[in-house]
Amino acid sequence: MPLIEFTDKGLYCRAGDFYIDPWRPVDKAVITHAHSDHARWGNKYYLCHHDTRPILQQRLGPNTYQDIAWNEPVYMNGVRITLFPAGHIIGSSQVRIESNGEIWVVSGDYKIENDGISGQFEPVKCHSFITESTFGLPIYNWKPQTEIYTDVQNWIRKNQEVSKTSVLIAYSLGKAQRLLHPIAEVTDKIFVHGAVYNIHMALVNAGWKLPAVQRVTPETSKEELKGAVVIAPSSAEGSPWLRRFAPYEIGICSGWMQVRGNARRKNADAGFALSDHADWNGLLQACRETEAECIYATHGFQAVFTRYLNEHGINAKEVKTEYGDDELEPAELKLEED
Template structure:
């Protein structure tokens, strides 16, 4: 019997419905889990995604793309195959894709996290026979503190920097992580400035009505005096560039799950590291797999081989699959390789994604 979904050189393909999920080569019909560029690529003839992802796809791929948005839980049918989208909690508009053919259900997770960040929604386990899961942080060393604790640490760090006469520069990926920071720091009694790569999606989301704070975009005309003791949010690609000089004196903080590994902060010449990730940690991955009740699990991008092996050793049929997905939203995949120096094995897809358009400002 032909499986409901197949892994091909173009992406995850549904033969019965004749569509692909997050394809990495151009195809006629693409179902997109979220708007990060390793999952949503240019060149497809038609896109299907969650309603909240539509403006983000148009921002990143062009306003003239053919795109349809549907709500969570809404069902479409293609040639007898049912498709529905379900909350992934990764970033705004992120979704898991449920595909049903006959009595068989497969779910593609995309990227996800299980803690509700207050902005991206609550991850929803979807019962299925086969679950295709990310495994970006699929090693036991990756276990996140509650978000409230992390943001308490960030606020304390900002205050200490101000007392020392320094600005606080936080590096966070421009789509997802930056909005999470802004949403959870909106009560700060401190001006917040942002790199243009942060401001562009911010303005799109403000226009959609999201409860995000006002920020000031940094331009060549921004007075240096205005930046003193302020908070600046910038993409990781800004680190070490001449653009940063205007903030002196400043302290540099990196917001990434890779900061969980001892030494990551030092290797990246940062003053502080905050293990704030938009991906599930080890316990979140295990919790999610168990909640689906899946009989078979395919693991993709990240520590997929290690995670699949652990599932196998614990009585769950599992297989690691090579894909073209990466860790674009973490912007530090090289740290995964660093982490394995002590714990092995290496991640399966550790190539660095290119910065999104506008991040070179």
């Protein structure tokens, strides 16, 4: 029996009697990170990283939570569980489980480049490695983060010159926090959608030092918004909520902007290929550095990715899960209409 089984409720460790990022309610859930496709409501117990707990509390409300640090082992029924940085978003972790000399690592979502707030991805040697493959095609090859930030800053400055509001479409948990520091170098007029504000305040109240933001409300004046920056979730695209910012330009921050024409198809003025996921080379690097005997690829271009690994001497299998694309905002985040 493998240490992790792929079941209709999620990734199950029978020896420890717990699930990792289950998509159905279970008694014991080990959570890699707080995005809604990996951390769902209804579990009786949640184990997560210290920095993930306040976000789960904000999103899921009162529950039984246990939080631990990276590289701080805990045991369930004799199975050793240790969290390591995944570099995806604040608090995101890889889950290493060990029993009777067998080691598996569940990566959750991850990226290789250190973004300055999410922790540096740390390859963990194991026998079996479960990896995402959201951007598992060779076309996805990210520019260095500093270059993308410079592009965003120059775009904001261009809009400021003509008193336009710069509306950045970015996931409320992850990219919204990453963008704050480079934006703050250009302006202190940073406004955010309510969904972004809720996450922001949960982190600030937990002790995170983030640049100050203002929540967009019906009382926010046109004068305040001239030349300002607004961060909003993808659900704001094409919505009446945007009308208050006119004149404005829209810039979408997403790995999908790597494909030429995607910004135009979304009627955006600019596209920035900023992703919280590993690109093609990052995925390959992570898989190689684990030295795993078997790679299990899930959510994304897993068929292409596993075929490439097998053709290059790395044993890989495709696995179906219910994890989604966190480059899109979950339905639970409703727009605030006038």
